Structures are given as structure tokens and as C-alpha cells.
Amino acid sequence: MPQNAGLPIGTANFDLKARTAYAEYYHAHNAWYERGWKKGFPAVVLSEELLRTQDLMRSEWSDFCKLTGMFEMIGAHCLITHERVGTIGIHRPRGARPFNESDRRLMMGLLPHLQRLFQLQERLGMAAARTHLAMGLWSSLSIGLALVGADSRLLFASSVAENVLRQEHYLAVREGRLCAAQVRNGPSLERLIMTAVRTSGGWWVVLEVRSNSKAVMALWCF
Known part of the structure; x- marks a missing residue:
């Protein structure tokens, strides 16, 4: 056959x-x-x-x-x-x-x-x-990749991104939403995501999360 x-x-x-x-x-x-x-x-x-x-x-x-x-x-x-x-x-x-x-x-x-x-x-x-x-390609990247909606809801996270989020050094997940690991940085992160989405004209916007001048995760906001 x-x-x-x-x-x-x-x-x-x-x-x-x-x-x-x-x-x-x-x-x-x-x-x-x-x-x-x-x-x-x-x-x-x-x-x-x-x-x-x-x-x-x-x-x-x-x-x-x-x-x-x-x-x-x-x-x-x-x-x-x-x-x-x-x-x-x-x-x-x-x-x-x-x-x-x-x-x-x-x-x-x-x-x-x-x-x-x-x-x-x-x-x-x-x-x-x-x-x-x-999914396989994203998971093979050395940098984490996460998809985030305008309301900060986490839609997808690659395996590397999940590892970064579990450590909660920079970002964390609370009730399905992406948030700053430090509470004081929460409003700034929300404004950053909202501004990125609002000025994107309907296109994806990528925000980098860096540590010691090295990118550890990229947020795709839409």
C-alpha cells in the first residue's frame, strides 16, 4: 500500500x-x-x-x-x-x-x-x-522562548523558558500570568508588555530578558 x-x-x-x-x-x-x-x-x-x-x-x-x-x-x-x-x-x-x-x-x-x-x-x-x-525547534534553542498575551497571560513556554521561570530569578508565573519575581517590578513589567503590544500594530513584539549582558529568555508579546 x-x-x-x-x-x-x-x-x-x-x-x-x-x-x-x-x-x-x-x-x-x-x-x-x-x-x-x-x-x-x-x-x-x-x-x-x-x-x-x-x-x-x-x-x-x-x-x-x-x-x-x-x-x-x-x-x-x-x-x-x-x-x-x-x-x-x-x-x-x-x-x-x-x-x-x-x-x-x-x-x-x-x-x-x-x-x-x-x-x-x-x-x-x-x-x-x-x-x-x-515546539521541537523552540525547545532546542539555548535561549528560552515564551508567548505572552496583552493581559500577561502565559500562552506557551519552551523547556528552557520553563526552567528560567521555575528559578524565579527574573520572572515568575502566578495563576497563569507572567509576573516579575520581585513584586516591586510588577507594574513596570505590565506596562512594558502593554506598551509593546499597543505599539506593535498587530504584529508580534519580542522583549529580551537579560542577565549579565546575556539574553536568557525572549518574550513574544501580542
Whole structure:
């Protein structure tokens, strides 16, 4: 199976044996998909229009159909990105009522919603991956990094920043808000953050926390 393929399955007949057989061999011999993708995107297809039952039974794909007990199919596919395709298939055993045009109309009405769901899942997955990468990069810096809102609420702190805050030499966290370790410096810190945000024009502003002329932490204020 392609390395970037996703295969969510929730039926008992698609057990480990069937999934292994599909991943190792039959995904490249799926007669329905081989014919279905030629219909373009988006599309809803019926198994009988792709491959007549008598032709299916003579094909290699029928071995997998026998393994899983699926012979009647209605399938749909749509584009998620320019590199990924979303597919869904509903199957019935041999001898069951074949899917018909009424079923196709129902699936056509459902497909746009499925496409948006697939695309949302893709975007969330990419966002999570980017966030994980960013967190790793920030944590690898020798200087601490913290994100602070205009109300001094601490939104994020890298591992280095957390260590600096725990020591409470310069800054501390009280009830989720960033504050000066020395109470007398609290108003000055609040004014500094508020002024930075107010004059930023909607952009991030970076404030450095220094010790012995060395930066130990950067505050991103917005």
C-alpha cells in the first residue's frame, strides 16, 4: 500500500488477515478502483458498471472479495489535496440487493460533506505536524522562548523558558500570568508588555530578558 495511505476500517470482515492481504498485494489489483478513478473527480460509482459480476468472478480481485465476503459495492472518491485522494466504499455480500441509482443519488448528496471532512482532517493533521516541529525547534534553542498575551497571560513556554521561570530569578508565573519575581517590578513589567503590544500594530513584539549582558529568555508579546 502507498506509504502515505490512510485506511480507516471499522467492519469485522476486514480483519487483520484481510488488511494484511490488501496492504501487501490486493491494493495494486483492486479492479474496482482501477476502473473507478478513470471517471474523474468527484465521482460515485457502482460495482456493476465498473465490472460485471461474471467478469468479476473471473478476475484476480474476486479472490479478495471471497476473503472479505464483499461483492456489491458503491464507491465514491474526491480530491483532498493535489496529492491526496479521499475514497469511501460501502459493500454488500453476494446475493444481496445490488446498489442502484437511488443509492448513487444519496451518495452524491453526501460526498461534498465527506470531502470537506477529509480536507479538514488533512489541514488539522498538517497543523499538528507543524506545531510539533516548531515546539521541537523552540525547545532546542539555548535561549528560552515564551508567548505572552496583552493581559500577561502565559500562552506557551519552551523547556528552557520553563526552567528560567521555575528559578524565579527574573520572572515568575502566578495563576497563569507572567509576573516579575520581585513584586516591586510588577507594574513596570505590565506596562512594558502593554506598551509593546499597543505599539506593535498587530504584529508580534519580542522583549529580551537579560542577565549579565546575556539574553536568557525572549518574550513574544501580542
